[in-house]
Amino acid sequence: MPTFSAPDGTPLAYRVTGEGRPLICLPGGPMQASAYLGDLGGLAADRQLVMLDLRGTGRSAAPQDPASYRCDRLVDDVTALRGHLGLDRVELLAHSAGANLAVSYAARHPETVTRLVLVTPSVFAVGLTIDGELRREMARLRKDEPWFPTAFEALQEITSGRATDEAWQAISPFFHGRWDERAQAHQAAGDQQKNHEAAAVFGAEGAFDPEATRAALAAFEAPVLLLAGEVDMAAPPRTLAAFAQLFPNAELAVQQGAGHYPWLDDPDAFAATVTAFLG
Numbered sequence: 001m002p003t004f005s006a007p008d009g010t011p012l013a014y015r016v017t018g019e020g021r022p023l024i025c026l027p028g029g030p031m032q033a034s035a036y037l038g039d040l041g042g043l044a045a046d047r048q049l050v051m052l053d054l055r056g057t058g059r060s061a062a063p064q065d066p067a068s069y070r071c072d073r074l075v076d077d078v079t080a081l082r083g084h085l086g087l088d089r090v091e092l093l094a095h096s097a098g099a100n101l102a103v104s105y106a107a108r109h110p111e112t113v114t115r116l117v118l119v120t121p122s123v124f125a126v127g128l129t130i131d132g133e134l135r136r137e138m139a140r141l142r143k144d145e146p147w148f149p150t151a152f153e154a155l156q157e158i159t160s161g162r163a164t165d166e167a168w169q170a171i172s173p174f175f176h177g178r179w180d181e182r183a184q185a186h187q188a189a190g191d192q193q194k195n196h197e198a199a200a201v202f203g204a205e206g207a208f209d210p211e212a213t214r215a216a217l218a219a220f221e222a223p224v225l226l227l228a229g230e231v232d233m234a235a236p237p238r239t240l241a242a243f244a245q246l247f248p249n250a251e252l253a254v255q256q257g258a259g260h261y262p263w264l265d266d267p268d269a270f271a272a273t274v275t276a277f278l279g
Contacts, residue, residue, distance in 0.1 A: 001059045004084035006067055007076045008068060013059035014081065018044025022085060023278070027079070028122065028183045029190075031069065031198035033058030036190045037095065046275045047091075054101075055078045056198045069201035071100050071125070071208065082112060086147045091278060093117040096234070096260065100125035100208065107216035117274055118243075120235040120260045124203055126217070126246055127210025130239050132159030139174055140231035144183040147173045155233075164240025174233050177258045178264030186264060217246045224250035225277040227257035229265070249273030251277070 001013040001079055008052035027034040032049035035058060043049060053060040054074060064068070078101065082090050091113050094102035099121030106113050123130065139155050142148050152211050154170035157163065224247045230239040237254045246248040258265040 001053075003059075004080060006055065006063075007078050008065070010055050010063045010077075011061045012077060012081070013053045015053075016048060017051070018046070018048050020047045021091065021278075022087065023047040023091045023093055024078070024081065024085075025049055026092070026094040026101050027051070027054065027057075027096045028094070029057075029098075029194050030071075030097035030122075030202040031057055031195045031201060032190060033193040036186065036193055038263070040093075040274070041270040043153065043261030043263070043271045043274055045271070047278065050081070050085065052078070054068070054198075056195045057193070063193075066197065066201060069195075069198040070204050071202050072104055072206065074101050074127045075105045075108055079260060080108065088112065088129055089114050091115045091117075091272050093274070094121065095123045097196055097202065099123075099185075103213060103217060104208075106222075107213045110216065110220050110222070113220075113222050115222055115278055116220075117277065118224065118229065119227045120229055120232050120262065121226065121240065121243065122235070123239060123243055125208045125210065125213050126243060126253060127214065127240055128242055130236060134238065135159055135233045138231065138236050139219075141231045142174065143177065144172065147179060175260040177229065177231060177262075183261075183264065185259065189262075190205035207267075213242065214246055218248065220247055221249060226250060226252045226275070227262060227270075227273060228252060228254045229260055230254050230256050231261050232258065232260045234260045253277075 002110040003013045099118045154167040157167045172187045173179035226240045226244050230238045246254045253260045263270040
């Protein structure tokens, strides 16, 4: 994997797959290695995907200062990657928690982003909230699934403030449009790819300034695509509709039957939606 140096000297790695215009891809987790993104449902057929392993994940080195795992401080790593690639302007895609980093970058460096794709994005950076009732409402869409009773009981424990590691494991099926062998393998691999120490710092105090970020995004003129999964309780379409309204030039696409990883649930539909937006 190619590497470059972050501003603090930490060696960072990234994967390159496909050909065409570069699309920088930021993984979620938070702080999960980019391997789980795969080729984003075949998106690499139309774009050169540049998938960054955030510091301390995948092939990227851990920093000397663990406080640098905080989301706002990772913006400089994205800037360094853009410079390393020799790009004045970039197309940027982010998934889940990575969207917090993407919008923080876009707020700070709006002139360098030509298009922004937020896939089932987290909303912490912009100060939106998803309450337990909405998550349970989304979860009930899966009531006919054989695993639903156990998973829903665990979700009720979590949304009532009684989360355990076992409960988090039990709700895994809700993140996928189909809880089949492929989804189970993807979930198991993801659990091994995450840097939990870094994840605990990612959203620490000072990581986000929602008021300032929202003000910056209100002036962000580049086209934005927010892609929601129809049954995704982690990033419900209703919440993402509110997220889209924070931008002057944003559109919301809801992928039918998809969960939190829409490129797994229907690769062709996902790639077609993103490719059409990127042009």
